[in-house]
Amino acid sequence: MPVHHAKRTVTTERVNLRKPRPTIEALHEQGTEMREHVPREMHGQWKPSAKRGDVLSILAKSNVDRQQNLVPLRMQRMSASPFAFLRGAAAVMAYDLSTTPTIGCNVVLAGDAHLSNFGFYGTPQRELVFDINDFDETVIGPWEWDLKRLTASVNVAGRENGLTRNERRVAVMLAVEGYQENMERLEPMGTLDIWYLHATPGKANILRKVPQKALAVMRKVTDKALHSDNRTLLTKVADKNANGQWHFREDPPILTHVSAALRNKIITALEDYSLTLSRERRHMLSRYSVADVAHRVVGVGSVGTRTYLALLMGKNDDDPLFLQIKEALSPAHAAYLPSRKAEFIHEGQRVVVGQRTLQAASDVMLGWTEIEKRPYYVRQMKNLKASVPIEWMSGDAFNFYCWACGALLARAHARTSEPAIIAGYCGRSGVLRESYAEWAEAYGDQTVTDHAKLAAKINAEDQKLLRNR
Known part of the structure; x- marks a missing residue:
């Protein structure tokens, strides 16, 4: 199924490799x-x-x-x-x-x-x-x-x-x-x-x-x-039922399950997101399947943005993958700067490109998607992350x-x-x-x-x- 944002036209400029550089x-x-x-x-x-x-x-x-x-x-x-x-x-x-x-x-x-x-x-x-x-x-x-x-x-x-x-x-x-x-x-x-x-x-x-x-x-x-990775997060936020299936543990208001209809939309959005990954990373993602989806409240400034957490399982219980699907709102500074909508029509893409630009090395799972015509970006939830x-x-x-x-x-x-x-x-x-x-x-x-x-x-x-x- 084609993604909506894949059809959009984005203005790009070829790199000029003939122009002399100033000293x-x-x-x-x-x-x-x-x-x-x-x-x-x-x-x-x-x-x-x-x-x-x-x-x-x-x-x-x-x-x-x-x-x-x-x-x-x-x-x-x-x-x-x-x-x-x-x-x-x-x-x-x-x-x-x-x-x-x-x-x-x-x-x-x-x-x-x-x-x-x-x-x-x-x-x-x-x-x-x-x-x-x-x-x-x-x-x-x-x-x-x-x-x-x-x-x-x-x-x-x-x-x-x-x-x-x-x-x-x-x-x-x-x-x-x-x-x-x-x-x-x-x-x-x-x-x-x-x-x-x-x-x-x-x-x-x-x-x-x-x-x-x-x-x-x-x-x-x-x-x-x-000690902060997908494996250690699994037992902290999810339980395994008698049928061997993993499900998120409710922790309202921080972590709550979504309706069946919304769950289906989120999974479709993840499938669309796969098209924003490079071919080899898309192949890597194809080795997983969604086990559960939940709504998650995050941060201080981000509270109120629509953010979801998807648990995907691979070969066995030692192969989990947590993907955060976070709504990308218009940046606070945008109102005071020249518009760049021709370059970044999709706010999720803006976040991903910005992260890849500023970080010395970025998450291999970074990508973007849409849910109900709202822009989102996707990243790993746990990637050896820790704040000071x-x-x-x-x-x-x-x-x-x-x-x-x-x-x-x-x-x-x-x-x-x-x-x-x-x-x-x-x-x-x-x-x-x-x-x-x-x-x-x-x-x-x-x-x-x-x-x-x-x-x-x-x-x-x-x-x-x-x-x-």
């Missing part, structure tokens, strides 16, 4: 000259736009296309803390970032590059790597937006970890320093060499020595990641993690940009670091204020429910 020196100078048009000190300025409107209204708009029965849960999770609010309020920050200065150098953005969206996962060779791991908001836009979201998250997470204002400043400056240092390292490297780079735990870091406290945290997380619990960290461990995330973000951006331009603009001095530290502190205050408004609204609604009982 690294010329590109670096171009970046340096941009300081005259956009002084680096400007990035430290933050004041909400007069047109910003009420933050609760922005959140309400971001909830319109979600499953309405799960919106209260989403708001509840976001109200847990200012950092949880920041994680879920990508739409709010996208609006705010659209009013900030940029030099006009676009990259493929992660779009949601906060501290908790970096982590460990397995490569196709089953090697553990550390990288960006969330791409729902990926889009082409100014590199500054990713770096500002990262530094804001450093500040807000630092507050919750008990860091003083000066300690938060140091952590933010280290995140920016990681970005500067790695971009400077990457600018003279060959394009293919940059695409080959991986951040592998246990290997010496060529830019900075890893503190002992950070190593201790990383060892715990990598051990967890190495930033709430555990302070001091050297927290500071190194912030630096590492900044360095990784630079490498991701360098894959699709001219790193020499960004390196030329950023420079080596502390000017950019100081500016982003000022920005992050001011935006941290803004986040605390916005979170308080949401918490007050939820508290008022809870009190009203109690009075009406």
